[in-house]
Amino acid sequence: MEAVNLTVWKWSDSLLEERLLLQHHHGSSPSSSSIIQLFWGAVLLSIANLLFQNLNRKLDSARLPPCPSLWEVVYHFVLQCIVKQRPLEEFFTRIGQNHAGGVIRLSNWGVAAAVPTSFSSQPPAVLISSAVAAHEFFKLHDAQFGARPSYMPKAMWGPRAAYWRHLQLMLDVTSPRVETFQKFSYAAASPAKGLEWAITAIRQHPEAVARVQSELACVVGLDRFLVEESDIPKLPYLQAVVKELFRLHPPAPFSLPHELVASADASLQQVDEDGECSQLLGYDILQVPQTQVFINIYAVNRDPSVWERPNEFHPDRFLQQGPDDQNKLDLVGCKNDSCMLLPFGAGRRQCPGARLAILFVQFGLANQLHSWNRRTSSRIFTAAAARTSTYNRRSTL
Numbered sequence: 001m002e003a004v005n006l007t008v009w010k011w012s013d014s015l016l017e018e019r020l021l022l023q024h025h026h027g028s029s030p031s032s033s034s035i036i037q038l039f040w041g042a043v044l045l046s047i048a049n050l051l052f053q054n055l056n057r058k059l060d061s062a063r064l065p066p067c068p069s070l071w072e073v074v075y076h077f078v079l080q081c082i083v084k085q086r087p088l089e090e091f092f093t094r095i096g097q098n099h100a101g102g103v104i105r106l107s108n109w110g111v112a113a114a115v116p117t118s119f120s121s122q123p124p125a126v127l128i129s130s131a132v133a134a135h136e137f138f139k140l141h142d143a144q145f146g147a148r149p150s151y152m153p154k155a156m157w158g159p160r161a162a163y164w165r166h167l168q169l170m171l172d173v174t175s176p177r178v179e180t181f182q183k184f185s186y187a188a189a190s191p192a193k194g195l196e197w198a199i200t201a202i203r204q205h206p207e208a209v210a211r212v213q214s215e216l217a218c219v220v221g222l223d224r225f226l227v228e229e230s231d232i233p234k235l236p237y238l239q240a241v242v243k244e245l246f247r248l249h250p251p252a253p254f255s256l257p258h259e260l261v262a263s264a265d266a267s268l269q270q271v272d273e274d275g276e277c278s279q280l281l282g283y284d285i286l287q288v289p290q291t292q293v294f295i296n297i298y299a300v301n302r303d304p305s306v307w308e309r310p311n312e313f314h315p316d317r318f319l320q321q322g323p324d325d326q327n328k329l330d331l332v333g334c335k336n337d338s339c340m341l342l343p344f345g346a347g348r349r350q351c352p353g354a355r356l357a358i359l360f361v362q363f364g365l366a367n368q369l370h371s372w373n374r375r376t377s378s379r380i381f382t383a384a385a386a387r388t389s390t391y392n393r394r395s396t397l
């Protein structure tokens, strides 16, 4: 911090010197306008210096979340991504859950101690990788962290306002789906990705495929080719399978960045002392420099402190739940006292297309599995019928 102040002053000194040398070189005495410019330059530099001092004091006194060491980063990256060939989210999960509370700071890896966060090229980022921290974040600080970074397009991720409520209303599952998908075709890639994952993952579990197919045979029957939307509520095992697939393979493994709302938006400020800092599990999350908070959805969905056998595909966990757990294990939002299943985020900024996307995946998976059933068992899957099915793949699964 001292070094920074020194640099600012040295810069101001050298500016003055340069100016005087220039005047000397031209052989004239400094004019009154140059003196005024120099005066204002000095004033501005003093203000900048004061600001830095203030900021430095804040950073010094702040209790920031821990930053993983360079060795930790290299070790987990090599082990998870290179040796075990696990996805990148697994690496972030390991380094996140390595620290108590599962809250880590990502900026300035390895040099965090030496370089003040405010002078890095990247804005500081905090990653939440545990259900307990996610719970505190969404239950206590949701309103405070309702902003998106300024680099994100306002049309989609602007301040939470009327447009958002409008979007959510439009995306309500009662609106015509095809039209909605056409309107938001840019986002339609995610449910398609979700379905692709669901089909890929369920193929590794033939016993689950067989159970869904026998459920479909009972509810839909073998005479009807297409599963209809009205059939979905009568298919509890299919719903459990979709939940388990979204838990294990969230199409969006990380949330979008959340930022502290500007102090000017006083209606959304709740617990902030001065609008410049908020606390998460006792750590300070600063507004200056503006910190971006990400939820590691993949990690929360597999948090061993709340999930039994977290890495196993076990759809029955959703069927064994009591009536009280019904909301707890809902795919959308963070209901009751738990935030353990977050494929669509939660709170004010949760995905407005969630219900639509879930229905898309349930519907798509049901039709796929039902058509496999017909093709393999009853052999009445004709070319004409294939053309009517929306979700047929070009290559057979």
Ligand code: HEM
Pocket (backbone or CB within 6 Å): 148, 156, 157, 164, 171, 184, 187, 188, 190, 191, 192, 194, 250, 251, 252, 254, 255, 256, 257, 297, 343, 344, 345, 346, 348, 349, 350, 351, 352, 353, 354, 356, 357, 358
């Ligand atoms: C499987 C499909 C989808 C998944 C997994 C998904 C997941 C997510 C996640 C994790 C977020 C961030 C939540 C946060 O930052 O806390 C999000 C935000 C968002 N999603 Fe989705 N989404 C899906 C489909 C859709 C669809 C179909 C639409 C629109 C038709 C949509 C529109 C949006 C919008 C507008 C936001 C930003 C909300 C805001 O900033 O307030 N998503 N989604």
